Amino acid sequence: MSAPSTTRPFRWSVRRELWENRSVWIAPLAVAILATLAFFVTLPGLPGSVRALAGPDMANAHMVVHGPYGGVALLGFATAFVVGVFYCLDALQGERRDRSILFWKSLPVSDRTTVLAKASIPFIVLPLVVFAFTAAAFLIMMLVGTAVVAAAGASVGMLWSHAEPFQSGLSVLYALVVLALWHAPIYGWLLLVSGWARRTALLWAVLPFVAIAGVERILFGTTRFAYFLEDLLLGWVSRAFAFGSDDAMGDMLGALTPVTFLSTPSLWIGLAFAAACLAIAIRLRHKREPA
Amino acid sequence: MATIEARGLRKAYGRTVALDGIDLRVEEGRILGLIGPNGAGKTTALNAILGLTPYQGELKVLGLDPWTERDRLMLDASFIADVAVLPRWMRVWQALDYLAGVHPRFDRARAEGFLANTTIGRDRRVRELSKGMVAQLHLALVMAIDAKLLVLDEPTLGLDLLFRKQFFDTLLNDYLDRSRTVVLATHQVEEVQDVLTDLVFIDRGRVVLACSMDEFESRYLELTVNPDRVAAARALEPFHERSVFGRTVLLFDGVDHARLTALGEVRRPGISDMLLAVVAGRTGAADGAGR
Numbered sequence: 001m002s003a004p005s006t007t008r009p010f011r012w013s014v015r016r017e018l019w020e021n022r023s024v025w026i027a028p029l030a031v032a033i034l035a036t037l038a039f040f041v042t043l044p045g046l047p048g049s050v051r052a053l054a055g056p057d058m059a060n061a062h063m064v065v066h067g068p069y070g071g072v073a074l075l076g077f078a079t080a081f082v083v084g085v086f087y088c089l090d091a092l093q094g095e096r097r098d099r100s101i102l103f104w105k106s107l108p109v110s111d112r113t114t115v116l117a118k119a120s121i122p123f124i125v126l127p128l129v130v131f132a133f134t135a136a137a138f139l140i141m142m143l144v145g146t147a148v149v150a151a152a153g154a155s156v157g158m159l160w161s162h163a164e165p166f167q168s169g170l171s172v173l174y175a176l177v178v179l180a181l182w183h184a185p186i187y188g189w190l191l192l193v194s195g196w197a198r199r200t201a202l203l204w205a206v207l208p209f210v211a212i213a214g215v216e217r218i219l220f221g222t223t224r225f226a227y228f229l230e231d232l233l234l235g236w237v238s239r240a241f242a243f244g245s246d247d248a249m250g251d252m253l254g255a256l257t258p259v260t261f262l263s264t265p266s267l268w269i270g271l272a273f274a275a276a277c278l279a280i281a282i283r284l285r286h287k288r289e290p291a
Numbered sequence: 292m293a294t295i296e297a298r299g300l301r302k303a304y305g306r307t308v309a310l311d312g313i314d315l316r317v318e319e320g321r322i323l324g325l326i327g328p329n330g331a332g333k334t335t336a337l338n339a340i341l342g343l344t345p346y347q348g349e350l351k352v353l354g355l356d357p358w359t360e361r362d363r364l365m366l367d368a369s370f371i372a373d374v375a376v377l378p379r380w381m382r383v384w385q386a387l388d389y390l391a392g393v394h395p396r397f398d399r400a401r402a403e404g405f406l407a408n409t410t411i412g413r414d415r416r417v418r419e420l421s422k423g424m425v426a427q428l429h430l431a432l433v434m435a436i437d438a439k440l441l442v443l444d445e446p447t448l449g450l451d452l453l454f455r456k457q458f459f460d461t462l463l464n465d466y467l468d469r470s471r472t473v474v475l476a477t478h479q480v481e482e483v484q485d486v487l488t489d490l491v492f493i494d495r496g497r498v499v500l501a502c503s504m505d506e507f508e509s510r511y512l513e514l515t516v517n518p519d520r521v522a523a524a525r526a527l528e529p530f531h532e533r534s535v536f537g538r539t540v541l542l543f544d545g546v547d548h549a550r551l552t553a554l555g556e557v558r559r560p561g562i563s564d565m566l567l568a569v570v571a572g573r574t575g576a577a578d579g580a581g582r
Binding site: 006007008009011012013015016019020095098099100101102103105106107108109110111113286287289 | 338341342343344345361362363365366369370371372375376377378379380381382385388389390392393394395
């Protein structure tokens with residue numbers, strides 16, 4: 001058996017996910033465009049804010065000049081999360097529901113390749129897509145902002161030193177890596193449920209946690225589990241960033257704390273949990289029989 | 292090595308026994324019709340052969356264990372379940388690109404050649420195609436794979452007569468020119484009679500008749516008995532008896548043609564006559580026809 005080595009099952013499996021799930025790139029694109037348009041609406045006030053940077057109300061002006069970049073980035077993060085969640089819930093259930101799994105399984109692509117290709121969407125593809133569109137939005141905002149500020153005769157140098165586009169871009173890249181790692185157990189769990197549930201994957205994925213939190217509240221009157229869930233969603237912020245009180249105009253990159261983040265035990269527990277979920281999802285795809 | 296070798300193949304869903312100890316041997320280059328009523332276990336048997344369902348008993352397909360080595364098996368086996376399994380979102384060019392990307396034995400030019408004979412446009416989505424066109428597309432994709440084994444599970448279900456005939460003509464003329472093995476499950480029996488080289492009747496999870504078409508044609512005869520010769524005809528031990536327009540019609544296994552000619556009109560039974568006789572009469576005399 002001499003199989004030509006030109007086939008790339010993993011790469012084509014990822015590409016086919018993008019064909020089927022166009023929201024993976026359309027949603028981040030749409031959000032980036034909307035955020036950029038919103039920035040354009042604020043443009044008339046920009047020269048004034050840049051002038052104020054040299055005045056007594058500097059902290060406030062800094063927020064106005066710098067803020068839109070953070071806003072675009074946060075919208076991108078939220079989009080990646082929402083798209084990733086809904087993508088994962090359907091990723092392994094949809095192909096069984098429409099019976100196309102009979103077609104996919106008639107091809108020499110292993111269950112492991114298929115599941116890992118699907119997992120790469122929230123772990124790799126979505127962060128890259130969001131970074132690309134966010135960076136493009138930053139570029140456009142800086143270019144247009146520079147033109148408006150220069151035309152009004154305000155200081156372009158002040159604009160660039162306070163908007164910090166490059167540091168912001170690096171921070172976005174860092175945050176996207178942090179998010180993918182921190183939310184890995186969520187995506188892993190959703191893929192597992194998608195491979196297991198025959199229908200209503202969302203209910204199966206969410207209800208157990210709501211139930212545990214509810215039971216704890218009733219039996220013990222405590223909310224530890226609810227805090228755990230909050231940490232699961234937002235715990236990355238305090239671990240990966242240290243926003244000091246005096247960095248309002250600050251050292252953006254100094255606020256990144258990768259060492260603290262990487263030495264958080266729950267990060268590694270979550271990653272191990274995600275790996276276990278993927279291993280189970282691969283077995284489930286092998287075992288689940290066609291309807 | 293036989294292409295398919297099964298011994299004591301068993302499969303139960305809970306208490307429902309789908310396959311009740313099936314023995315099957317398909318040699319290279321044969322075209323086997325797996326024929327039986329709905330719920331006989333045809334699809335379960337094919338799913339086991341394709342590695343889509345676990346089973347008990349021994350099964351080797353092209354020397355591989357289909358359940359544990361599905362992705363390797365699919366390098367040399369291809370499969371059309373029915374016309375409804377191609378992903379509905381997929382465009383024709385995407386199907387071509389994807390297969391070329393993951394299947395080392397897919398010949399894209401050959402698939403394009405087959406499609407050139409149809410009215411299917413490259414940019415069409417599967418969901419925009421008629422049922423007959425989807426079948427044409429699937430067949431074009433599968434025929435462009437240089438496989439050793441082709442498994443068809445009711446491939447023409449729901450197609451009109453014209454498409455069904457065209458489907459099997461294309462298969463015969465453009466595909467079955469080499470040492471390929473085909474296993475075909477269907478209940479549109481008469482249409483495939485001329486295509487097959489071997490025949491297996493399956494009913495309630497058991498093989499009730501297995502023979503080559505040559506054997507089938509030389510062994511079985513149908514006699515419409517002259518009214519005065521019924522007793523003499525019955526003495527030759529027919530394995531099935533029915534009444535058509537008041538005349539007695541008997542089926543014989545291995546009785547000399549000349550002896551029957553003296554008793555009435557003799558003809559070769561069609562596959563569906565035999566299926567009715569063997570499956571409907573299985574509780575009694577039909578055991579003589581089974582193995």
